[in-house]
Amino acid sequence: MRMAELSAESGVPVATIKYYLREGLVPSGELTSPNQAQYQAKHLQRLKLVRALLEVGGLSIVDVRDVVRAIDDRAPTHELLGVAQHGLFVRKNEVDEESRAWARALIDDIAAQRQWTLEEGDPYVKSLVSLLCTFRDLGHSHLLGIFPHYAEIADAVALVDLEAIGDLPTAEQMVESAVVGTILGDAVFIALRRIAQQFASRKMFGEDPPAAG
């Protein structure tokens, strides 16, 4: 199909598609003349994926480029699962050496319990260090008790995630599914967590605010 049809089919304006092409988010079409390119179903699918990552997943253009490159390079599945949303969740937060060592020891304990092997420089470990230090700095150390429970629950989620993609017929489908399931899956899970919290909270505290302390 030509650019105009790709635009009509996807609902994405031509100017926006051209921007995605320049940024390398969508692969070029096959040139049939110096000013004319043809696009296939794979271009339409990629365009839909890019839109979903940007609009529903909330990723930046740079993050989307990292994600589609990882898909195209056939990165190992376990690397691919880690590629997205670095920018969104790994916040910069200055942490002193004592705090870092304290948080890292907590994380290593959990990893040993879960039999996880942590890789050096894993951005999610850095993110956890920053988060745990923040709980402590704010005087909410009692919240650290949720951490081993969360780790156990994260293992259950990862199993569900992997089972959902493990039996797909082709590597392309598996890889794209892993990305979509991981990035949009975060949003699904967070929405469900809020709904479950509202329900549990109404059950525990009733409709009234807690008494003043």
Add this chain to the structure above:
Amino acid sequence: MRMAELSAESGVPVATIKYYLREGLVPSGELTSPNQAQYQAKHLQRLKLVRALLEVGGLSIVDVRDVVRAIDDRAPTHELLGVAQHGLFVRKNEVDEESRAWARALIDDIAAQRQWTLEEGDPYVKSLVSLLCTFRDLGHSHLLGIFPHYAEIADAVALVDLEAIGDLPTAEQMVESAVVGTILGDAVFIALRRIAQQFASRKMFGEDPPAAG
């Protein structure tokens, strides 16, 4: 303490503190002369909370203002838990009527299973509608199978969350803990999910990329 001490104690520049005061993120100090205000420990604590929500939680100024207002107004705990990160996770996505009805039916099924009562206009339900439609539009309907599992797991997380705050001595602590645990808890959980996925994926797929399809 005076503004300069508040700044030194918190590590937040004076100009930034003044901005937070103007935006209503931190309450005013007590005026001791027309140009001099005194700040207490509660101001320092609020300042730390605001910084954590902005820098570690990734909230916007507007979201932080909603959160601190909800804390100060002693909103019912279950409303408070829902206040944060609307902007971050409820993405706009045009959904046609048929798709909306289809997604809503799936969500109602899950809610019946979990015995959740969904409130009309709940932003997380809207978010879920948009997400489920995106999975279908992208041709990843097999991922919908994760949804009931996620809902069950979300109930487990909500129970852990509520237990962590339910026995705190004062309403102030309970309310602030709920906010911190909810917003930063998302980031903790997502980081743990990625680590668990990497581990499960290496175990399932080994170090090599899956064979080309």
